Amino acid sequence: xxxxxxxxxxxxxxxxxxxxxxxxxxxxxxxxxxxxxxxxxxxxxxxxxxxxxxxxxxxxxxxxxxxxxxxxxxxxxxxxxxxxxxxxxxxxxxxxxxxxxxxxxxxxxxxxxxxxxxxxxxxxxxxxxxxxxxxxxxxxxxxxxxxxxxxxxxxxxxxxxxxxxxxxxxxxxxxxxxxxxxxxxxxxxxxxxxxxxxxxxxxxxxxxxxxxxxxxxxxxxxxxxxxxxxxxxxxxxxxxxxxxxxxxxxxxxxxxxxxxxxxxxxxxxxxxxxxxxxxxxxxxxxxxxxxxxxxxxxxxxxxxxxxxxxxxxxxxxxxxxxxxxxxxxxxxxxxxxxxxxxxxxxxxxxxxxxxxxxxxxxxxxxxxxxxxxxxxxxxxxxxxxxxxxxxxxxxxxxxxxxxxxxxxxxxxxxxxxxxxxxxxxxxxxxxxxxxxxxxxxxxxxxxxxxxxxxxxxxxxxxxxxxxxxxxxxxxxxxxxxxxxxxxxxxxxxxxxxxx
Numbered sequence: 001x002x003x004x005x006x007x008x009x010x011x012x013x014x015x016x017x018x019x020x021x022x023x024x025x026x027x028x029x030x031x032x033x034x035x036x037x038x039x040x041x042x043x044x045x046x047x048x049x050x051x052x053x054x055x056x057x058x059x060x061x062x063x064x065x066x067x068x069x070x071x072x073x074x075x076x077x078x079x080x081x082x083x084x085x086x087x088x089x090x091x092x093x094x095x096x097x098x099x100x101x102x103x104x105x106x107x108x109x110x111x112x113x114x115x116x117x118x119x120x121x122x123x124x125x126x127x128x129x130x131x132x133x134x135x136x137x138x139x140x141x142x143x144x145x146x147x148x149x150x151x152x153x154x155x156x157x158x159x160x161x162x163x164x165x166x167x168x169x170x171x172x173x174x175x176x177x178x179x180x181x182x183x184x185x186x187x188x189x190x191x192x193x194x195x196x197x198x199x200x201x202x203x204x205x206x207x208x209x210x211x212x213x214x215x216x217x218x219x220x221x222x223x224x225x226x227x228x229x230x231x232x233x234x235x236x237x238x239x240x241x242x243x244x245x246x247x248x249x250x251x252x253x254x255x256x257x258x259x260x261x262x263x264x265x266x267x268x269x270x271x272x273x274x275x276x277x278x279x280x281x282x283x284x285x286x287x288x289x290x291x292x293x294x295x296x297x298x299x300x301x302x303x304x305x306x307x308x309x310x311x312x313x314x315x316x317x318x319x320x321x322x323x324x325x326x327x328x329x330x331x332x333x334x335x336x337x338x339x340x341x342x343x344x345x346x347x348x349x350x351x352x353x354x355x356x357x358x359x360x361x362x363x364x365x366x367x368x369x370x371x372x373x374x375x376x377x378x379x380x381x382x383x384x385x386x387x388x389x390x391x392x393x394x395x396x397x398x399x400x401x402x403x404x405x406x407x408x409x410x411x412x413x414x415x416x417x418x419x420x421x422x423x424x425x426x427x428x429x430x431x432x433x434x435x436x437x438x439x440x441x442x443x444x445x446x447x448x449x450x451x452x453x454x455x456x457x458x459x460x461x462x463x464x465x466x467x468x469x470x471x472x473x474x475x476x477x478x479x480x481x482x483x484x485x486x487x488x489x490x491x492x493x494x495x496x497x498x499x
Contacts, residue, residue: 102375105291105304106354108256110249110371133237134244141241145234152230153199156223157192163215164191181213199227245361245368251276252357252370256404259383260332260346260411265423267332267416269309271374272385273357274325274403281359281368284320286311286328290337291373292351307337309353322359324398327385332416343381343413351376382411 106112125132133144164170164185172178173186184207185191194207198220209216255272262268275281288309295301311330312318320326332338341349357370386405390397412419 102350102352104373104375105352106371106373108254108372112371130233130237134240138241141237145238148230148234152227153192153195156199156219157188157195159219160185160194160216161188161191163213163219167213179210179212181210181216183208183210195223198223199230243364243366245364245366248277248361248368249370252281252368253403254355254357254370254372255385256378257383257406258353258374258379259385259406260379260381261384261409262411263329263331267411267419269330269332269338269353269379270327270385271355272325272327272403273320273322273355274400275322276400279362281322281357282362284322284357284359286318286320287356287358288328288330289354289356290351291354292337309337310335320357320359324389324396325400325403328355334417334420336416338416340415340417342415342418345415346376346379346381349376353379380406381413382408384409 104113133141136144160182163181167181169178169180169182169185170187172180182191182194185194190207197203197207201224209220211217253274253276258269258271260267260269263270273286288311290307290309291304292307293301293303294305309330311328317329330336332341353374355372355374359368360366361368383406386402386407388399388402390399414422
């Protein structure tokens with residue numbers, strides 16, 4: 001910037017400065033520094049003014065220029081400080097590219113991270129009130145349970161008190177000749193206690209309805225019927241909620257990581273599942289889904305698209321006998337969504353694999369479902385699960401301490417597609433190399449026979465030609481129909497045959 005309100009005590013006659021023209025390569029020098037304004041005058045050929053921020057020693061600068069310089073230095077220092085942090089955030093701790101944190105669709109414990117919002121048809125929950133009450137958490141369920149009984153008791157207690165008040169029973173409490181609707185009901189508290197005794201069928205015998213109150217008889221029948229309905233509804237809700245098989249899924253465990261390794265010369269994606277209880281899951285069935293967003297060829301974006309992952313549906317391997325921990329295997333073939341995924345692509349890919357185990361609880365006969373999921377960074381390439389079963393005296397011992405343990409094995413880093421192509425090329429090379437050697441041997445035998453073969457006379461004036469060979473088969477000896485005509489590969493002259 002230009003130096004304003006300053007003066008040079010000793011000004012040199014000329015000050016050469018390097019100047020680079022815009023769009024030109026040569027460097028020119030500026031001279032004739034003017035001391036009055038603090039701006040370096042440049043010749044008219046350069047066409048612009050050269051400024052410098054470096055103050056010469058012994059120059060008295062104004063406070064405005066000093067403040068501007070400090071602000072510029074502070075801004076540059078702040079930019080330099082921020083720059084490494086941004087790079088470190090993008091590259092990670094050791095310089096490797098960090099994977100963006102992925103939001104799970106299904107948690108490891110099976111809970112689905114889905115929140116339903118902007119639902120305007122909330123009345124649909126009331127049409128299935130039983131399921132709504134069962135799905136409530138325990139705090140709300142207990143609150144509804146208590147309030148259902150308390151409201152019915154208070155409601156019918158208020159009606160019993162209203163009947164006693166309208167009939168005048170409260171005004172003839174000391175009159176022994178008066179027959180009330182309900183004996184010993186002298187206020188709201190006593191009417192409320194009689195309502196509780198009626199609905200719960202306790203019947204202490206102190207408060208009794210009389211035969212002089214037909215309205216009370218009808219109310220007694222109504223409260224008995226409605227009380228039975230409330231008991232059946234609320235007790236049924238609590239029983240179903242208590243007996244839900246959700247907690248049974250807590251003892252069905254999945255391995256923390258999935259692995260990819262070779263099985264019978266084929267890449268397989270594997271994970272382990274086990275049951276901690278001695279009571280078994282009847283009819284256990286395993287399913288797997290790939291959750292990954294994709295874009296169609298028409299440009300439509302499908303978020304969280306679900307794709308089936310075969311875990312043995314065609315062969316029946318998805319139906320499990322879950323007595324001991326099992327390793328579920330998905331063979332990566334041409335129908336698999338991981339067909340073109342290599343180890344390098346796995347480290348960059350972003351997907352989620354949801355595994356679902358369904359079966360019937362042996363003790364209660366209710367269907368149970370256990371879920372878990374694996375992100376891309378939870379799939380270990382080139383690993384295999386550690387064995388956890390050993391033979392003890394009279395039984396098989398399962399060591400659940402090794403349930404999540406894996407160890408490295410030799411596994412190619414290429415995709416299953418590339419591995420199959422390489423195996424096909426190798427098989428074709430072996431096939432053609434063996435067949436070419438066999439053909440060479442056949443052709444060598446054919447040439448030797450043609451060289452040493454002689455024509456035979458059939459006794460009828462004809463000539464029999466030698467044996468001729470073709471690839472893959474041998475042609476027999478053919479008889480010529482006349483002299484000079486041979487069906488073989490060697491022809492003879494008529495003079496030679498006559499001789």
